Amino acid sequence: QQQVKQSPQSLIVQKGGISIINCAYENTAFDYFPWYQQFPGKGPALLIAIRPDVSEKKEGRFTISFNKSAKQFSLHIMDSQPGDSATYFCAASQGSGNTGKLIFGQGTTLQVKP
């Protein structure tokens, strides 16, 4: 499968701090870049997503920064809270329908300490 590389594998942040997770991709045809949050035993839930025609998107405490030339994108969680403790996945896809397979990064386990 086409790769999406995610780092770090795990992250510990103090309450109120900024959590930053990075992803890099290879396929320049990818045109949709979402971030998902997953709690144990649950399916992933969409946090925020971006398309390559913008460099940044912000929704509440969550911001995606996108660098098309470097083929990298990152998630910033501002004012991190203990309830944000979960596993985060970046992903990428191309097109729609049968070709629109969503490829996931390896995941980052975030722990926010109170």
Place this chain on the structure above:
Amino acid sequence: GAVVSQHPSRVICKSGTSVKIECRSLDFQATTMFWYRQFPKQSLMLMATSNEGSKATYEQGVEKDKFLINHASLTLSTLTVTSAHPEDSSFYICSARPGFYGYTFGSGTRLTVV
């Protein structure tokens, strides 16, 4: 919002038996659905793309005779794990696309083969 319902949430079966997992789009039609498998502390790996009215497309390394996929209607896709063995124990998650870019995930099925 778009909802994907997945059942059962948990299933325990004996080695050698078959298990069926259902994935339904509740408020939209899905000509394509995606099936993922997730092992503990690992990422979601795409197993196959389910196509309404036609054969599923399997990812490299996925045994199509073991993981039978049927997409008989625009709102229902099923994954049957045949002759299950302990190594098939995993978290199975389905997904569908209610729009051109977004993906909605089911809540997952925890399969334990004993």
